[in-house]
Amino acid sequence: MPATGRIRTIQRRGPDRPDAKDGPDVKAGASRRDVLRFSSLAAMAAAAGCGEPPETAVPYIAEPDGVTPGEARHYASGIMVSGIVQPVLATVREGRPITLAGNPQHPASGGAIDAFAQAAILSLYDPERETAIRREGRIVSPQSFAAFAWNARARMENGACLAFLTPASTSPTLHRQIAALKARYPDVRHYAHEPGLADAARAGPALSGAPSVISLGADPLGPGPFQVAEARTWAAARRTARQDGSATRLLVAEAVPTLTGSRADTRLPVREDRMGALAQAIAGGTPELSEAERGFVEEARALLDRGEVQLIAGSQLPASVRARIEGLGAPPRHAPLDWGAPEPLETLVRDLEAGEIDTLVCVDTNPVYSVPGDIDMAGLLGRAGTVVNASRHREETSLFAEWFVPLAHPFETWSDGQAADGTPVICQPLARARTDLWAVHELLALFSEPAPPGARDIVRATWRDRLEGAFERAWRRVVHDGLVPAQAVATARRPSPEAAREAGTSRDGLEILFRPDPAAWDGCFTRNIWLQETPKPVSLLVWRNAASIAPATAQELQVETGDLIAIEAQGRRIEAPAFVQPGQAPGTVLLTLGYGRRLGGGHDGSRGYDAYRLRSSASPWRLTADRVTGTGERADLVSTQHHHEMDGHHFVRTVAPGEALHDAIDDGPSLHPDWESGDQAWAMAIDLDLCIGCNACMTACQGENNVLTVGEEQVARGREMHWIRIDRYYEGPDENPQIHFQPVPCMHCEQAPCEMGCPVNATVHSDDGLNLQVYNRCIGTRTCQAYCPYKVRRFNFHEWTSREPDDPPARRNPEVTVRSRGVMEKCTYCVQRIQAADIAARMDDRAIGEGEVVTACQAACPTGAIIFGDKNKPRSAVARAKAEGRNYDLLAELGVRPRTSYLARVKPGEPRS
Template identity: 35%
Template sequence: MENQNSPQNSFSPPRHWIGTEELSEGYWNDPKAIEKRGQEFHDKPVETIDLIDKLDSKGIARRDFLTIMGASMAMASFACARRPVHKIIPYVVKPEEITAGVANFYATSCPDTGYGLLVKVREGRPVKLEGNPEHPMNKGTLSARGQAALLDLYDPDRTKEPMSGDRNGNLRAMSWVDADAAILAKLRAAGRVRVLSGNLVSDSTRRLLGEFLAAFNNGSGSHVEFDALANDEVLDGQLESYGTAVIPNYRFDQAKTIISFGADFLGTWVSPVEFMSEWAKRRKLDSKNAANAEMSKMYVIESTMTLTGANADERLPVRPGDELKVALAVAHEIIVGKKQSRFASDATVGNALSGYTPQAVSADTGVSITMIQQMAEELLKNRGKSVVVAGSPQTKSANAVALQIAVNFLNSALDNEGVTVDGTANPNVRPGDRFAAIEKLIGEMKAGAVDALIIYGSNPVYNLPKSAGFEEAMKKVPLVVAVSDRDDETARLADYLLPDHHFLENWGDASGRKGVVSLQQPVISPIHSTRAFQDTLLTWIKGGVKAGGLAGKVAASADAGTWRDYVMANWQATHHSGAAAGFELFWEGVLRDGVFGAKNAIASTSSTRAFRAGAMSRIPAFKKANADEILLALYAKVGMYDGRSSNNPWLQEFPEPISTATWDNYLNVGPALATKLGIQQDDIVEITGDSATVQLPVNVQPGMHPLAVSIALGYGRRNAGKVGTDVGMDVAPFIKVVNGALVYSGHPVKIRRTGKVYRIAITQWHNATENRPIINDISLTDFIKKPSEANETDPELRLHEIPTLWPAYEYKGYRWGMAIDLNSCTGCGACVIGCMAENNTPVVGRNNVRVSREMHWIRLDRYYSGSTENPDVVFQPMLCQHCENAPCESVCPVLATVHDDEGMNSQIYNRCVGTRYCQNNCPYKVRRFNFFDHWKSYEGTMNLAWNPDVTVRTRGIMEKCTFCVQRIRGAKDKAKDEGRKLLDGELKPACQQTCPTDAIIFGDINDPNSRVSQLRGDARAFRVLEILNVKPSISYMTKVRNKEKQPEGHTARTHGSEANAHKGANAEKGSY
């Protein structure tokens, strides 16, 4: 490399850092830190054993021992196993649709979200889930949790047969015949029956439940839907504002300005896969037309850093509950300050906003007056082309409904209602019931007014705080039947536990949005002696429960009268009317496509609802916050969500995108508060609130308000299974019931050091960058001036033509490469789980992650830039770069890693002897080594999840990304059979296929017309560590932020000495 002196330009690239430690000058001069960063491996055997012994002696040892030694090692690396020996039994009459070695794909639906799925089935067993391209909501993509749902099917801890219980957690097996007889005898005598379920997306299930309950006590039976993370406040706010309780469809693809008050719509809120896809459409840039470049601008005001906040152009950290103040300050600026709305003369509106001046709110929250005014100006400039949202647990303070009213008011005042906010044409149709319905049910149970309670797909004993009284109320119900996939916290306290099918074993339908209906079909026969909940209801109807309607007809039919028959009958009555084809052809067509009415199912416009100005009377008077009070917010992680999949090891070891932590929850504390309290990363602290006390390790999280802390929900399960039980701490006791609503946020807490330490298993620090320029980002204004600006260095670096002993290899056919657009990547992690499912990647457990032994082939690196109080965030998917001059190949003594004739760096497992030289010589640190034969501990049904197209690996073998070579071979074979070349975009690796934002593009870089070739030549394209001359096959597209300039505290990128590179580390802090 050579330096070409060039004049200093005005663009100042940001300096990126992994954690706050890197901002300390002492970090770079500390001999111990230097030694640790310079170690070839983090995992020397003797040191590792000593470390694990020390960690297990720090308290919380039982959870580590049970999870790692008993569970994770038993479930880890399920795909990393040798094939077990089985006797071969041939088909006598082979099913027509099955060809050995060739996968079949079946369309079905996700019962949680209503998304469309395609299930890859090999020899009768599902091995991979993908999104259904025909479905208008998820459009062929899927989230990390959606991908991981496959592993729940094969969970060995699923309940395998009916059980009876003594209400104290003791269960014994029984037959279905005995269970039905015992329950029916009590149901016939019961007059007051209640059903409590999770949120349902199935119209057929709702209809069946209604007909079943109508048979009791003159139709007085009731059905209540409860979801731990239900959006009750959205429903209440919509009801107050517009008179209808719906969850609108927010059209982020039509919004030029987006303001989110805590709603993590890219991570966990409402429909994140759908929202990510739409949001990303406004983030695409064309460098060739940079002068006219436009992209949406997103502001996020939140109390804990979420995935949405990390992707914001402007992020404003506040205390829990202060989102309302900022929203009303923006409304005040628009209505009172600028008088730019028809509501400007409304007295009710004026009174509600009077105390929320930008000056008062700025002084109280720390959000600058300039920023409040900027948001108001952006919204007015894009009237009718903006969207304002609020939600998620971290915003559910005592004033959660008032925040929703404020957001609804802003949308109506800005003419967004009916344009970017759709509350009539295609709203969300799975809102569930508000908590008031749960309170009413609990009251009836306590009063002895419930004779029988049937709980289906819900776990209220775990999800509700003890103060709600559900567990105590259950004891007063004579008959409690739990229909669940496992003996969870609620099921263990029931009289009977009836094991339910996994959704891949069951029929059904789903409607995640009005106008979008899809079918659910079984793709595997039931693995255990389970039965669909709906079939159980029909069985009871046949046994004497006198239900009418369609349920009575189906149950009384001469045929079997199954749940499938009911779904077909309901569809014939509801959806087939008016169809030209006969019902059989109609049914088969929908089964094949997986979705009914997909084309134009989601309307581009909807009718405008009138905002009720009187709703503004619900806005509380402005009140200053307690300046010394630390407030707690509870939130949901992208992977663990509310804890329903706690026993899924893929999700437990999935690095949370912001902290990159695995296996645990923790207390997020900002650097300023950590310093004030004298606590450090991994210190165990005691958090005490009005209703609970818990001890958790500390995660020092940049971007937190100095008086805000947060903890993830979904942990501390007592009865999840071997993997999920006793992982993390249960923080549901912090949830309060206030005025008929669950309050998750804004709880005052005290924090005390305990003197103990617990090392959180965080992955980000395993790949130190030594402050080298790994990632590029730029502001939109600088991009418009010069699209390639962020990729240039000062002084300029040019690559010498380095002579070699042999000529460069000429790739005459295909040459595979990839482009990753950092402007579209949200860091959701769908690619991580998709890769695990496709490539049989092992899970290693908490302690192995602690010593850098995680096995993910693709990782999501998270980098900060700017101040610690409010940094910018950028995510970078990092995988094998398939370098043309691959440094791993030259050091392997047995040629286990070699280049093939299509440009891929191949790993030959049979040759590998485990020297790990290649791992040490890889500058990208993307190679993974199998330290153990985890497959030896595997048992039961887990081995059914292996992908037979991918070789399983054993101890002593190195592995890494292969560009899904098995998919490449399959696609090439298909094209060869059809006498053609592969089409651009026809072949997608697992990471690209599942990506909701189309951030990953794969293809033939020898084809100048392919998308990947076009992107490689884009002015934003750069290759990581290109100065090493390894010639990676993966290009990244520079991250562009829609802001005028980079935040303060950024320093220019140089390639001088490290000492110079670290200057400016403690630059002036940026303000927000």
């Protein structure tokens, strides 16, 4: 094995080796000996300080300093989504990363995290990840590919063209490597392809914290790499306005309901091709407008006259429309993001058509699947001399590549990049690779040096001249903290000007809109079962995508939810199940990316339709349909909204600014005996005025509490296992309803009906007021589930733990019992965290401090809508929240006295005078 300086792992035994004794295949699971071997190696890596693993593995004879078996350690790192690094803090036990949280020291997150970043931990344990280099489908040795790279270098020295196709990236190390290759060889080219992020979105977050915002076609609070930063900015502005008694306004014009639109004080459903007319009217022009559009424009101009207003535009809109909109109010708060200087996809297409590329290396991107449908990428790859596909899985592009090179997971190697606010992040490995895999930076280095260094040394070389002071001390500091001080940030460059993509004017026919899917994004998360089973915001669909249409459009087409419709545009055709979406603009069809996989989707990734086939390179985000008709067939769509309905009223309450609820029921009569509270009384309050329905709390709970997935068929039966759900409610007419979100965990009732009904005393009350579930007592009568008015209890109908290979025991949190078939389960307020804090406080002979216990859902929430603590302490945050006039209990009329309460949503206020 060549000594490249990279971290090596001990080769495990397997059935194909002559010395195999006890090693099953990797995909079938590891033996006890393998688990102990790899756990010891990874624990040593964790003990090295700041996550810097040793270059030589030694036996785990003596316990390394700083490692205590059974105690978790935490390491700062990052995961890149669409080129932006999400700063994370990983919980690692004996070398096993088990959960991710936001890095509390990083200004971009403040400890919050989105669903995409949290679920990334699951992909580390994916058993379907490739581990072998292949040439024309046959497994070959790493030395064979190294020899190919050596020959490619020789050809480059003679003028041959070497091209790299990568996702859009803010990695300074990647930029430095590409620049060095270009300087050394006469014809090295770099192209970037990012199908899920519009070119204009690469400028960074848009919200500036202004008290009032006017949004045309934008969704800053929606899923994506900037969601956490944007949500924190929006929530901070809303809290400030509530504290000083001022009114805030959020005006949103959009074609499809979004998370931003759900928070709007005034929302206008309008086709996207009308955004230009709205912008012109707001700027003082006189285009022809409908009555609803005129009302929206008048309110927008009134806000502009009062000042302190920011206008933002959707990044998918034409550049001329965006420029007109954003020039009217406060400028967007764009971050200093450096994307390097790659060429766009259009240039790659031209160069392939001209036959100019000798070797094309597709690094962690899948163009055969994700390019617009009017580009025959499979045919174009045949015009390159040699195609290399480097990825963690064999995907559609692999079928047309001579070489396939498996890549290490981002949590198995070193890298860097910029967070949403422009702050650089050093991404350190959290675990050793399961086999000898190349990192992205090592793969690029292979084309410039015969014996390239490891990824750690490559990344260190990038920052050696950028960090102030003694390098080793500064390096350990930035790796430990997970961010680079602001003074070390290099001068940033704006994205290169985008290609002209002015969408055509309105014509007769339905308007087709393309968006990344809230669960699959651009297809990179199709394999992630956590995300696939988490209900998508607004629609609450799971496991597949649908074509969203307005109720009026559905009536015209004579289709209902689940009916297949055929969509034709520019000579291409797809079939998709319709989903009738209240609040969508008539005459629009929303298609989401990431499904309909032909290879490499995993877990039936072929479900749904492939929207890329209908996408146009000239107008990738919007086009006009030639024809949309019903096919007469149906597809099964699963939406979870009606699975756990509660029989009652006043679920989401609203109040006027500065007012209190006058009819809230508190401590009413109860049929159950009173419970005497101890010194501590754990409780939760959820501020519905700040909740944006982003699903971060659901994914955090799933990772922390070993909540397993059950598959689409079981979800269709109402058997999903999530311990916290987010209910969605519509208020008002279907044409333009107000959308409300309400997270619903276990209420931990003081007079809990479930405790009265359990025949074996499996559900009990603790001294500090928690409603606990004793799993080894439960016999599965489901009585407690029937008695629960909030429908928050889940029953294990099957042995999910043995049917889910993508969530292996190595990833699960050892502090939480893994439930078995026939057992009830539900939210416990993260009792394991409460007990850990209690043990630490007892050892120090003190009481648990305020904020010392943070539940998983609370930590993840980007807006701080979830508040948890001891309500017996009058100065605690949860006690202050429950003392607010907006506080109310869900189904308070039942008299069960829940420990979880809600803060009412504030109605739209008057514009600031």
